[in-house]
Amino acid sequence: MTDPIRKITGHALSRRQWLGYSSALLASSSLGMASAQTNPALRLGAQIRIVIPANPGGGWDQTGRALGTALTSSGMVDKVIYENIGGKGGTIGLAEYTQRYGSDPNSLMIGGMVMVGALALNKASADLQKVQALARLTSDYLVVAVPADSPISDPKSLAKAMRENLASVTVAGGSAGGVDHMYAGMLARLSKANAEQLQYKAFPGGNDVVQALLQKQVQVGISGYSEFRDALQSGKLRALGVSSRRTLFGIASMRDQGVDAEMSNWRAVFTGKNLPAARSQQMTAAIEFATNQASWKQSLSSNSWNASWQTGKSLQDFLEIETSTAQLMSYLLKLKT
Incomplete structure (x- = not known):
């Protein structure tokens, strides 16, 4: 029988570790009550980088920093480095991210409908396939x-x-x-x-x-x-x-x-296209854990965001629909750069 935790962690757990992990899951279906110490398999490591393809102060910047705070306060990571790369609806940041961090197992990128629309306007929607979407986080x-x-x-x-x-x-x-x-x-x-x-x-x-x-x-x-x-x-x-x-x-x-x-509008978190599946799954699990914590829920409230969690195939289907919608609207509304 395949160890389900191997899919997340990339390695097998001992029976004692497995029992400890299972007990933590059973204690809280949302993962929100467990501490990082009782969920060692979810920890992303000492440090990650969150690339925000926009200037400081806007919605993506607020989202990226709120996510970073949730990840650190929940114990999923010790330190977060933020990198703002603004310009052209996130398309400049996307290009930089894919070039520099496409294989980095310790990096995340914020994006959303604005990026999908900017790519459609510039007839470059295929560029979104250069990263992999982990989770949709919010809508407003x-x-x-x-x-x-x-x-x-x-x-x-x-x-x-x-x-x-x-x-x-x-x-x-x-x-x-x-x-x-x-x-x-x-x-x-x-x-x-x-x-x-x-x-x-x-x-x-x-x-x-x-x-x-x-x-x-x-x-x-x-x-x-x-x-x-x-x-x-x-x-x-x-x-x-x-x-x-x-x-x-x-x-x-x-x-x-x-x-x-x-x-x-909606915002999501992405990572590099070349990451192993086990690391991507671990990242998604850690982000889900973090977004069930009080600091993230406070960010939702203070910024008037709606929680809009979505992952997996449903997220991929959603992105395909949004890309097609953006392409059609750019054509019908005769939007210009």
Whole structure:
């Protein structure tokens, strides 16, 4: 009979070790109650690197650092090194990661729908096959915001402004081709405007979108709620709506206000394509353990993220669908770099 722990650890355990490991699993079905000392097979080692293919301060950066904190606080690893490589929706970081860390058993990379969209826009979707996805971690919705004194009062007012003169409504968001860009194109199309005239200004992070709005460089901004939250709560920005089906964060959905535009974002963790299966499985198990701990759950709450755990074949199927969707939307919405 094949030892199931060999699949995770890459080596056999003694009977005593096996009994200890099994007892720890039975003590908590979620793995959240067990300590790292009672789950030695899950430990990733002394140090790992988390590559964040974005500038500091944005959603991927927050996700990567929250994951690192969860891994260290749960005892899965002693130390985490963070490496930010921003630019072009994560595609620069992806290229660097595959070149430098494709065979590194101690490295992880954060990614998500923004990267899938950027690759589709640049007709380079196959590049995602150069890494392997371990787990989808979170999902969240987009907020459409304007400066507090903007004449655009609600989603229908925005649709009217886009329909009458789309070129005069500059929209700020994340990287070109990403989920913010796709959502801007969707709003333009639903407004019955010529999507080719969409004026989209891409920024490396949500903080930059906020500043562009406050400095009146753009008329409309799209980003995650956690990145807009402080400016919204201080009254510097005003939310027009959220991209969910129903009211969220105390913000009415775009759909409920007459503009049927629903879209969600998601973030995942990847590793090198050339890692042995046993190490990839061990990484996934350690990440699952860490995301059942209090520090990760606190990160979900404080950043208004939804837990969205998915692994294995279902994750691969999901990525194929998302890639096809991004390719189709880039074509239909006539998105441009």
